[in-house]
Amino acid sequence: MSLKAPPELIVFQQMADVPYNWSLGREGSLFLIALRDEKKFLGIKCPSCGKVYVPPRKVCGPCFTANSQWVEVGDEGVVTAFSVVNYRFTDPATGLPREVPYTFAFVRLDGADTKLCHKLAETDPARLKVGMRVKAVFAEQRTGNIEKDVIHFRAVQA
Amino acid sequence: MLDEVAIVGVGQTKYERRKIGETFADLVFEVTNKALEDAGITIRDIDNVVTVSNDFQDGRTISSMAVMDACGAFGKNVSTVEGDGTLGALYGLMRVLSGAFETTLVVAHCKCSEGDQDLIWNSAFDPVYYRRLGLEAVSASALQARRYMDKYGVTGEQCALVPVKNHRNARANPWAQEAMDLTVEEVMRSPVLASPLKMLDAAPLSDGACAVIFANRWKAGRMTTKPVWVRGVGHCADAYYLGDRDLAGVDSLTGAAKRAYGLAGIVDPRKEIDVVEVFEAFGYQELMWLEGLGFCDPGQGGVFTAGGNTLMDGPWPVNPSGGVLSAHPGLVAGLVRIAEACLQVRGDAGARQVDGVRTALAHGTNGLCGQGHCVWVLGG
């Protein structure tokens, strides 16, 4: 033993950055094509229990049945839960802090049984409530991307 | 392990370079249904599920979350192994052996085309000491290949016999990705990736999924007339740092094989095993793994292979499916070896069937340069 305690701790820093190309599958693709080309939301229905999934997926988990029928759902719906996000954190898609505040919400579109995750235009908690009706605000230029083709959902005046 | 747990169904996708039309969940749903159909049962007959996936390959922490509905796990006991598919299968087997479950579905998925393999494999190197050197799986395997060839005098031509044989075998396998006729000269002339490894020494990148269903004796008897019994299984890990190991050695494979053979009551694998499916991501690995499995002495893998012993019509056909060199869907590849060994024992391997298979061996590896291994012995 001929060394003293180290004068410092060495810490290695790295920005890990791994690109991915995630396939959307036939269901996800068809949904996004309809959103991009026709500003329409599609749901996919389980032939067994009748549940309408938005966003779409191939399998109804509880039934273990392939969803097989497309239905058009509304571009309006109900906020089932929300949270105004004020705290800072790293967005793992960019490695940078995500811009806050923003409102994260689960929206059940009219005619759907499951909820879509998206953002709300309003960030004042006093003007938000569970059960409020909201409508999608579409981007002018759409590319088949749920984040960007729908800018956010905004409140519908009763 | 005599007639305790059997494989009663298997399912595979076609392995392809880019399955862009399908999500992970779609692939899992496909093979789950195929395996259920193969076993002649429905999802209601399955009482628990083990999924296999890798968070780096999927670009997703908790990569199994994406497939919970597609593997039929809703309402069932389910868990996830991150490692080669042979290890997921082992956990599925344990759950049946414990008496807690009767029928386990094991399903593995991976789409090597969706991520960047070099970045993903670089992340397996220690971030403190070695990651900055930029090592990845090809360079690391090249260090192993060089050491193996130098230590024992194995030649590049002997290693090249493996891709020649396996791509030729793949012509009889409808699921394989790269079936072709090659010559040793073509392998030797292919571009060098990292010496001594050349393009045609290496496995392609594949997307795919595989499912295997295990059942206890009672259930197996009711499900199928052709149960394939698990006779023995063993797994083992070597030291992590590549510099701590003699990379030409196969200590952990010897350990895994010893355990599997012990459980299966196998004294001499050369006399008792009829067909072998190994996880060879590079040609040289098949030679090394045959040494570790006891089919030849250390350093003799090249001579053994050059002697025609591992050809389809040889005494110990190795990788009649075409092996991992013909389709490499990442950590699915080990589970594919089990599925293929199972089909061989059943006599259901179609054009790639080896005559008179009573006992088959399946092998998977985990980590870099065969740090970990898992060995299965299956019998009719």
Place this chain on the structure above:
Amino acid sequence: MTDFQSGVEPMVYSGRIRMPYQWSAGETGSRFFTQLRDYGRIWGSRCRVCDLVFVPPRKVCGRCLNGIGEWIELPPAGVLQTFTVVYRHRPAIHPADPPFAYGIIRLDGADSGLIHLLGEIEPGEIVSGLRVQAVLKEKRERRGDILDIKYFKPFSA
């Protein structure tokens, strides 16, 4: 199954996982790296139970799980155990343009090999068993990481 959606153009979402990480080298690793950076010395550690000298050094022996208290300074020279010349071009991770070489070097007195780059040698001249020595970066360029060693080159007395 119905083909009610055949002919759909399959879409792919191109994204990334981009996250900052910070890994501490811990006290043992920090000793190794500060000694390398400040004095250009390479230290290993010896497990007295297994009688093995490890480089990089360990706080605990991975074989017997006993703590390792003994540090051993190793000469910056040893024998090349194996090597590869890399011809693939992956600038996102590789530290040099191809062709460049990696080797595993067993430093004199060590029982484990150190992975590093090889330099000052033509690819065709590299052979296993070659005696090599470490070439360090200039002191002012050393930052306390493994690349403070530039590479290993053929030994010259």
Place this chain on the structure above:
Amino acid sequence: MAQRVAVVGFGQTHHKSNRGDVTGIELINEAVRRALEDAELGPGDIDAVVIGNMDHFENINLADMWGVEGTGGYLKPVMKLTTGGTTGTTVAIAGYYHVASSLFDVVLAVGWEKNSESDTTGGTITAFDPVWERFSFPGALPGLALDAVVYMQKYGVTEKDGARVAVRDRANAARNPYAHLRDPITVDDVLRSPMLSYPIKLLDICPRSDGAAALILAGEEKARKICRQPAWIWSVSVCHNYTYTSDVNFGYLDTLEQACRETYKKAGIKDPGKEIDVIEMYQPCSFAGLSWLEAMGFCGPGEAPGLLWDGATDAGGDLPVNPSGGVLNANPIGATGTIRVGEVARQIQGRAGACQVPEVKTGLATGFGGCYWSDVLLLGNRPR
């Protein structure tokens, strides 16, 4: 042939916000060596190793292979499992099946995490769907907040009720030398702490910790030789139903209810409130300590605050919850579930030191994570 399984050893690190003095491998090794010392075993006595963590918290691929240096898995069978927040209980359960299958007799199960090495919220977000959820999903906090809000509105539960849970757990943590947070707090301290996501305030939520924990599990014959009082595993269940966060039924953790129901049934438990003596639950925020007790069947809907204020869940009460101080006071994510199992085992063995509660014959450990998934293990002082 199947065999009964017991926990015969447990070791954990002193959990802290940053263990920069060690690498992940060295951190794992601290817990492993403590578990071996606890069971008075050497590395040669271990037949197999099970390990788990969450990959994108440390960005180490194949951490089982890397971790061989710390676990003592050299030339041993090693397997990695990962299921997100439930990883710690998943490895314990996998260790259980390793032994129960009779393929192995003595198994080491290790959970670990170095949360100081990344942004925990960013890492958590990578667990969710990259296309449909990741761009808007803001981490674990809002989901827990939604869960709490629905429950509070339904039963008139208040922020003060949540605060009382946090105060109880901190008082317990003060007696646990391994806990990350140990300074006692008051209800007022909790109520005055910064609001993060209504109703969750800083002192209502778990910290992010560096830590590791290791269990040693053994088959019946070995267990009796290794220790005088093994902690027998009676039954285990998991429920991982959901694929997307939007599938979750916020306000009621139905996966926990299902997993508990199965666990009790397998072990022949009819009245969990009377038959279970201690609970260590994966309680990521104070409010979960109320509604989840109801999901576990310890009281009726809306009755948990009553139990709490009566002192029943305090260390000296009839139904002590989190005598170790729980997750609110140490949360090295991949290890968190493993610690729950280890703490219950210690209680059953009567070796929980200052955290010991009287007369523990049975105890329940839970895991939480993934997409509102639940794991449950029931342990007892006799084989069953």
